[in-house]
Amino acid sequence: HCMGTLYWQLNDTWPVASWSSLDYGGGWKALHYMARRFFAPVAVFVIPDRDGNFVVHAVNDGQAPLDVSASLDSVAMDGSVAPLGEFGSAVPTNRAIVLGIVEAGEVEPGRILAFRWKASDGSHGADHVAPVPYKALPLTDPGLRLAARADGGAVRIELSAAAPALFVSLGAAVPGRFSDNCLTLLPGAERTIEFIPSQGSAADAAMAIAARDLYTATR
Numbered sequence: 001h002c003m004g005t006l007y008w009q010l011n012d013t014w015p016v017a018s019w020s021s022l023d024y025g026g027g028w029k030a031l032h033y034m035a036r037r038f039f040a041p042v043a044v045f046v047i048p049d050r051d052g053n054f055v056v057h058a059v060n061d062g063q064a065p066l067d068v069s070a071s072l073d074s075v076a077m078d079g080s081v082a083p084l085g086e087f088g089s090a091v092p093t094n095r096a097i098v099l100g101i102v103e104a105g106e107v108e109p110g111r112i113l114a115f116r117w118k119a120s121d122g123s124h125g126a127d128h129v130a131p132v133p134y135k136a137l138p139l140t141d142p143g144l145r146l147a148a149r150a151d152g153g154a155v156r157i158e159l160s161a162a163a164p165a166l167f168v169s170l171g172a173a174v175p176g177r178f179s180d181n182c183l184t185l186l187p188g189a190e191r192t193i194e195f196i197p198s199q200g201s202a203a204d205a206a207m208a209i210a211a212r213d214l215y216t217a218t219r
Helices: 028-038 200-206
Strands: 042-048 054-060 064-078 080-089 094-100 112-121 124-129 145-151 156-158 165-170 176-178 183-185 191-197 207-211
Touching: 028 042, 028 145, 042 064, 042 112, 042 124, 054 064, 054 080, 054 112, 064 094, 080 094, 080 112, 124 191, 145 200, 145 207, 156 165, 156 183, 156 200, 156 207, 165 176, 165 191, 191 200
Parallel strands: none
Antiparallel strands: 042 054, 054 094, 064 080, 064 112, 112 124, 145 156, 156 191, 165 183, 165 207, 176 191
């Protein structure tokens, strides 16, 4: 009995468009930030079944049992939120269990399912599931706001949005690494991200931080 993943492909060796998660200079692409989340030893995933219902799975690849809880909402593109419920359970070691199921009809057309989770070991996360292709969603301008300032040797970035901002991706004109990237940002849920420049000063880097999301990327 064994388990594992064949990861293809890790990095590029020269400038090229590819499916790698690291660029030729060692910079993290969006995939690498996402891979850190979906390969985390403790995580929650919402996976539609064949009937369109949303099945909430908790994964514990750690060496100790823990408690995991998740809260789910139906979110419209204008930012209105309808709670769908909360699920929780003890999760044994080296197991994936079902925390609960949200029926397909509970997420109305034009909405997404957003979820937040936390575990007793302190780990936590948030993400969303789109019941339809993103091009079928009535995307609106999320009013994405970004404020960046130097904080010692790092750049502190405050992010907020007035409506759902999907796949919020931060970029910098100088080499460095973000503490997180490719985010789901919902109204009222501000996020703070750090950027550590590998060259130059944090003050200069703060002037070169930009963000885009699914709405702005398709305009």
